[in-house]
Amino acid sequence: MTDRITQTTALEGHGHGTLPVWKRTPEPDAGVDASVHARLEFSDAAKERLAWLRTRYPDGYQRALVLPVLSMAQREFGWVSPQVIAFVADAIPVPRMWVEEVATFYTMYNKRPIGRHHLQVCTNVCCAVVGGEQLLEYVCRKLGVHPGETTADGRFTVIGAECLGACGYAPMMQVNDDYHENLRSRAQVDALLERLAAEPDRVGTDPHLALGPGTGPGRMLPRNGPALKAGGNVHTPEGGH
Amino acid sequence: MAYTILDGHKTLLNFPRGAEGTWTLDSYRTRGGYSALEAVLREGRYTPAGLLDQVKKSGLRGRGGAGFPTGLKWSFLAKQRPAYLVCNADESEPGTFKDRVILEENPHQLVEGMILSLFALEAEHGYVYVRGEYVHPQKRLDAAIREAYEAGYLGEDVLGAGRAYHITLHSGAGAYICGEETGLINSLEGRKGQPRLKPPFPAVIGVFNKPTIVNNVETLASVCSIAEFGGEAYAQWRNESGKSTGTKLFSVSGHVERPGVYEVPMGYPFKRLLEEECGGMLNGMPLKALIVGGSSVPVVDAETAMKIDLDYESCAAHGTLLGSGGVIVMGEGTCMVRSLEVLLRFYHHESCGQCTPCREGTGWIHRIVRRVEAGQGTMVDLDELYRIADNMEGKTICTLADAAAWPAKSHLRVFRQEFERHVHEGRCPFGGRFPDPFHLGPQA
Numbered sequence: 028m029t030d031r032i033t034q035t036t037a038l039e040g041h042g043h044g045t046l047p048v049w050k051r052t053p054e055p056d057a058g059v060d061a062s063v064h065a066r067l068e069f070s071d072a073a074k075e076r077l078a079w080l081r082t083r084y085p086d087g088y089q090r091a092l093v094l095p096v097l098s099m100a101q102r103e104f105g106w107v108s109p110q111v112i113a114f115v116a117d118a119i120p121v122p123r124m125w126v127e128e129v130a131t132f133y134t135m136y137n138k139r140p141i142g143r144h145h146l147q148v149c150t151n152v153c154c155a156v157v158g159g160e161q162l163l164e165y166v167c168r169k170l171g172v173h174p175g176e177t178t179a180d181g182r183f184t185v186i187g188a189e190c191l192g193a194c195g196y197a198p199m200m201q202v203n204d205d206y207h208e209n210l211r212s213r214a215q216v217d218a219l220l221e222r223l224a225a226e227p228d229r230v231g232t233d234p235h236l237a238l239g240p241g242t243g244p245g246r247m248l249p250r251n252g253p254a255l256k257a258g259g260n261v262h263t264p265e266g267g268h
Numbered sequence: 269m270a271y272t273i274l275d276g277h278k279t280l281l282n283f284p285r286g287a288e289g290t291w292t293l294d295s296y297r298t299r300g301g302y303s304a305l306e307a308v309l310r311e312g313r314y315t316p317a318g319l320l321d322q323v324k325k326s327g328l329r330g331r332g333g334a335g336f337p338t339g340l341k342w343s344f345l346a347k348q349r350p351a352y353l354v355c356n357a358d359e360s361e362p363g364t365f366k367d368r369v370i371l372e373e374n375p376h377q378l379v380e381g382m383i384l385s386l387f388a389l390e391a392e393h394g395y396v397y398v399r400g401e402y403v404h405p406q407k408r409l410d411a412a413i414r415e416a417y418e419a420g421y422l423g424e425d426v427l428g429a430g431r432a433y434h435i436t437l438h439s440g441a442g443a444y445i446c447g448e449e450t451g452l453i454n455s456l457e458g459r460k461g462q463p464r465l466k467p468p469f470p471a472v473i474g475v476f477n478k479p480t481i482v483n484n485v486e487t488l489a490s491v492c493s494i495a496e497f498g499g500e501a502y503a504q505w506r507n508e509s510g511k512s513t514g515t516k517l518f519s520v521s522g523h524v525e526r527p528g529v530y531e532v533p534m535g536y537p538f539k540r541l542l543e544e545e546c547g548g549m550l551n552g553m554p555l556k557a558l559i560v561g562g563s564s565v566p567v568v569d570a571e572t573a574m575k576i577d578l579d580y581e582s583c584a585a586h587g588t589l590l591g592s593g594g595v596i597v598m599g600e601g602t603c604m605v606r607s608l609e610v611l612l613r614f615y616h617h618e619s620c621g622q623c624t625p626c627r628e629g630t631g632w633i634h635r636i637v638r639r640v641e642a643g644q645g646t647m648v649d650l651d652e653l654y655r656i657a658d659n660m661e662g663k664t665i666c667t668l669a670d671a672a673a674w675p676a677k678s679h680l681r682v683f684r685q686e687f688e689r690h691v692h693e694g695r696c697p698f699g700g701r702f703p704d705p706f707h708l709g710p711q712a
């Protein structure tokens with residue numbers, strides 16, 4: 028639910044004396060260096076999961092693999108460059124355009140590199156009425172960026188997000204895979220940012236689900252992953268679930 | 269008010285809040301989990317048609333928002349096989365976070381409900397489409413599905429009954445429109461999540477060109493209670509004043525002391541939910557407005573809100589809809605123009621762009637409201653806003669356009685004075701800001 032930059036409506040400014048203006052969705056590779064993706068290969072675990080995924084959808088409908096495999100590729104390669112799109116298309120295999128249209132339709136595919144910590148602050152209405160917008164402003168000011176930008180050291184990308192399904196635990200932000208909820212004081216936000224700044228690597232990439240969901244006969248991924256604790260999903264202090 | 273069986277009766281959140289391990293198979297079994305499935309498959313409690321009949325008798329209506337009677341929907345499923353069951357766990361409607369609690373804390377009830385539903389529908393394979401941001405809920409459900417395979421509740425020969433059942437978890441990738449059932453089907457097939465023109469309805473041609481039933485997480489989890497206690501018993505669980513049956517999850521957010529997800533019988537008075545369960549308004553601020561069923565339903569003022577019983581009939585009688593049960597509570601000091609502006613930004617952003625009234629209309633009314641909020645609107649703008657919103661309704665492939673039009677029209681109708689103040693004063697009387705109860709913004 029983020030990345031408002033690349034999701035432009037074709038026709039803006041209709042009516043009210045303005046002539047329709049056609050806006051182009053920026054090319055996925057506009058102004059970014061994708062040379063890191065010159066040679067791509069899935070890890071062994073990803074190859075195994077791909078083989079397993081093929082068994083979960085009916086014959087003749089392998090197009091259903093586009094989302095799961097593209098998501099897995101993003102987890103393996105960090106972001107979705109044109110090279111990654113081509114690689115996924117060949118791996119399934121499906122026409123490149125099928126992968127490209129999915130990569131540009133869905134907001135969770137990052138069409139450019141992002142910071143190590145992807146901070147998505149919910150500013151939809153339930154969060155906004157209890158300070159979600161102020162939280163976004165505060166985080167941006169602390170890190171010295173505008174919404175949508177990455178800090179110079181590449182550590183943090185901050186963006187305003189639409190509803191993340193945590194409305195009762197507001198204000199909140201998602202950091203990579205983790206939800207950080209009930210951020211009800213500046214001190215809590217400060218502590219969180221400090222902790223993240225000290226993290227050596229991306230948080231929230233639990234090896235158990237590192238590549239995406241998948242269960243069933245023939246599943247080769249580790250069966251006894253780390254215990255699933257409430258983790259980043261801290262619920263409301265008292266009262267409801 | 270008759271709540272004799274009902275007070276404290278829980279069928280979906282039947283465990284203490286915050287309890288550890290409720291998501292495991294062991295814990296679910298100690299709460300009676302999988303006993304309905306065993307009775308159906310091992311002891312032949314119901315035939316598939318018999319179970320479908322119980323679902324009809326229960327009066328269960330879809331919990332995803334539209335409230336379509338579940339038994340009736342199931343009876344439309346075409347005879348051709350294979351057929352598929354798809355669980356809609358895309359949950360992205362602002363104000364709605366109830367399915368997440370089932371996925372995180374009681375995922376086995378969804379798994380059991382899906383297997384029972386597959387049995388009733390005489391289908392084999394179910395998909396659960398979970399929104400991509402729900403990584404932790406996905407982990408819990410993933411683990412539950414694996415446990416169910418290992419325990420023999422899923423697989424080629426379930427409980428030795430000679431029937432095969434499979435469930436596959438499929439992750440979305442960020443798009444509200446994939447919650448619409450045909451958008452979801454397109455997304456599951458690997459396409460852009462753009463809704464399909466109906467007919468044909470999914471029950472005839474759905475995912476992978478096969479007959480398909482799409483149901484919400486809460487709907488499918490509720491099937492367990494129906495199979496366990498019978499449709500007639502389920503239909504008794506309600507407030508006597510209304511016709512809606514069963515218990516319902518309400519996800520409460522906004523200006524309340526204890527937000528969160530609460531399970532109450534249909535027909536539970538909103539006043540009681542607010543004052544007893546939620547501990548009243550945050551910091552004692554007075555209630556100003558209520559959105560009772562997720563961001564798409566019409567907003568009501570405080571006086572009306574206090575009269576609402578939480579069921580389909582009472583909501584309709586008070587000019588709103590039960591929707592998904594996303595209760596958004598707004599206290600005095602909330603600017604209703606600003607709140608509408610945020611909602612319309614969302615609908616404009618999430619419009620899939622296929623239909624002109626939706627693609628253009630959502631952006632158009634958003635820009636008008638943004639202008640009014642900035643103090644640059646005119647009285648003509650207000651009429652335009654209403655007229656355009658009115659023209660978006662009922663003209664599009666899916667109801668996202670309606671879902672944007674309803675809040676727009678109702679905000680304007682109920683809080684007209686506030687819109688006019690913005691125009692007359694040439695500024696937002698609230699300074700363009702939402703309340704900041706936790707002092708995260710710049711200190712004055």
Ligand SMILES: Cc1cc2nc3c(=O)[nH]c(=O)nc-3n(C[C@H](O)[C@H](O)[C@H](O)COP(=O)(O)O)c2cc1C
Pocket residue numbers: 329330331332333334335336338356357358359360361444445446447448449450482483484485487488666667668671
């Ligand atoms: C724009 C839009 C978004 C929707 N989002 C959801 C959703 O997130 N979850 C859901 O269960 N139903 C959602 N629905 C309703 C579904 O189309 C469908 O009615 C529902 O999944 C059917 O299940 P039920 O009968 O069990 O409620 C949405 C509908 C529309 C028009």
Ligand code: SF4
Pocket residue numbers: 445462463618619620621622623624626627664665666667668669
């Ligand atoms: S109403 Fe809007 S979201 Fe629905 S199909 Fe049309 S353009 Fe897409």
Ligand code: FES
Pocket residue numbers: 149150151152153154155189190191192193194195197362363364
């Ligand atoms: S509005 Fe912020 S999580 Fe729903």
